[in-house]
Amino acid sequence: MTIVFITPLFFMVAGALRRPGLAPPDGFEWIPQVRTWSNYSFANDIVPLGDYALNSLLVVIVAVPVTVLVASWAGFAIATAEPRTRKRLIVISVLALMVPLSALWVARAALYEFAGVIDTPLALVAPALMATTPFYVLIFALAYGRVPRRIYEAAELDGLSPLQVWWRVAWPLAKPAAFAVAVLAFAWHWSNFTDALLYISTEERSTLPLGLRDLYSLEPTNHPILLAGAVLVTLPAVVAFLSAQRAFFTRTLDV
Numbered sequence: 001m002t003i004v005f006i007t008p009l010f011f012m013v014a015g016a017l018r019r020p021g022l023a024p025p026d027g028f029e030w031i032p033q034v035r036t037w038s039n040y041s042f043a044n045d046i047v048p049l050g051d052y053a054l055n056s057l058l059v060v061i062v063a064v065p066v067t068v069l070v071a072s073w074a075g076f077a078i079a080t081a082e083p084r085t086r087k088r089l090i091v092i093s094v095l096a097l098m099v100p101l102s103a104l105w106v107a108r109a110a111l112y113e114f115a116g117v118i119d120t121p122l123a124l125v126a127p128a129l130m131a132t133t134p135f136y137v138l139i140f141a142l143a144y145g146r147v148p149r150r151i152y153e154a155a156e157l158d159g160l161s162p163l164q165v166w167w168r169v170a171w172p173l174a175k176p177a178a179f180a181v182a183v184l185a186f187a188w189h190w191s192n193f194t195d196a197l198l199y200i201s202t203e204e205r206s207t208l209p210l211g212l213r214d215l216y217s218l219e220p221t222n223h224p225i226l227l228a229g230a231v232l233v234t235l236p237a238v239v240a241f242l243s244a245q246r247a248f249f250t251r252t253l254d255v
Helices: 002-016 039-046 049-079 083-098 101-115 121-130 134-145 149-157 162-173 175-190 193-199 208-216 220-254
Strands: none
Touching (some): 039 049, 039 220, 049 175, 049 208, 049 220, 101 121, 121 175, 121 193, 134 162, 134 175, 149 162, 162 175
């Protein structure tokens, strides 16, 4: 499975080293015979990837913590609810997860227009207020559901409020789930192309996925520049995954 996911990344990095303007290779080419590193600077000259990266970074800095917090609260509410209520909430979450995102585009556009957040970073951060996706809520619900219920009840008997029970008891035991949701939310918001395309209209507020869209308009012989841009966009997500993976396994062993 690792090979399946790494192979496209390898060809993306290798293709970014190919000199622009050359005809496509005749056959299968692992590493270009003529290699150049200038494609990365060319990509930034054509599209201001640095400015787009700052916009994307602003979105994930706000959206990821909000997503983790809201998903954690919702998951804790599901895990500590009565059995019948818990089943209903899980069913509702699964049904909400099955709704295609395309069905929400028009409704969100109307809400964002009414709120005055069109063409602002808030339009890209807003899904975090709903935990981004019900899948993250279910991850936390599963993590909190594995904790014996008597632990929560004992904390309540000690006079802790539900919020205190979440913070002092449930949250420390669900750190692996928090790291997993944080990485998934980072990848989702960092690569969110559709929302940026629908709700962002000015270059000053464009994000990196829109920058790749602009590079895609280059001629096929210049696609190495597009691949160089793709490497720059993909690298932060890979670094975030590798960093959080170590913390994830460390937290799992501690628990």
